[in-house]
Amino acid sequence: MRPAARREVAGHLQVAYGISERRACLATSFGRSSQRYRKRSDPQVALRMRLKELAAARVRYGYRRLHILLRREGWAVNHKRTYRIYRDEGLSIRSKLPKRKRAWRYRQGRPAIGGPNEVWAMDFMSDRLFDGRPFRILTVVDCHTREALSLTPRANFRAYQVTEALDALVRLRGRPVFRRATLTP
Numbered sequence: 001m002r003p004a005a006r007r008e009v010a011g012h013l014q015v016a017y018g019i020s021e022r023r024a025c026l027a028t029s030f031g032r033s034s035q036r037y038r039k040r041s042d043p044q045v046a047l048r049m050r051l052k053e054l055a056a057a058r059v060r061y062g063y064r065r066l067h068i069l070l071r072r073e074g075w076a077v078n079h080k081r082t083y084r085i086y087r088d089e090g091l092s093i094r095s096k097l098p099k100r101k102r103a104w105r106y107r108q109g110r111p112a113i114g115g116p117n118e119v120w121a122m123d124f125m126s127d128r129l130f131d132g133r134p135f136r137i138l139t140v141v142d143c144h145t146r147e148a149l150s151l152t153p154r155a156n157f158r159a160y161q162v163t164e165a166l167d168a169l170v171r172l173r174g175r176p177v178f179r180r181a182t183l184t185p
């Protein structure tokens with residue numbers, strides 16, 4: 001149990017049961033000198049404020065680099081104190097967004113689909129036959145009706161075979177306004 005919690009328990013026992021501090025400390029097996037202890041350290045408000053300012057200005061700096069900056073500014077501070085204040089203030093290194101996640105900020109929303117045959121999505125699916133040979137299926141879906149327009153299986157696809165399958169579909173259904181590369185909504 002934390003010393004502060006034991007102090008609270010001993011104080012509660014004193015008030016609730018009307019017993020002395022000595023008896024409350026004996027019941028909680030807590031030293032009387034620790035019960036009476038009052039923190040006398042300087043809160044170091046100026047140091048805390050400066051550390052917060054530096055951390056806000058340099059978000060990618062941890063406590064070690066901020067400690068070096070404080071020492072350069074003339075603060076006579078131990079690295080352990082810098083860490084304690086850094087932790088007490090709830091400061092932490094802000095993580096960078098990976099490049100692959102930055103792109104979503106700048107993307108435009110997909111256009112609304114008004115009716116059938118406006119947007120087609122296409123993707124490949126793959127599987128294996130009973131004897132282990134792989135095959136792929138070219139899947140083309142109308143995004144408005146969710147109708148599978150084409151399922152073309154082959155052992156392997158060449159680019160001209162994909163264009164032949166799409167051309168045959170265009171002759172049958174007409175040209176779509178827009179095509180997507182994947183089936184994800």
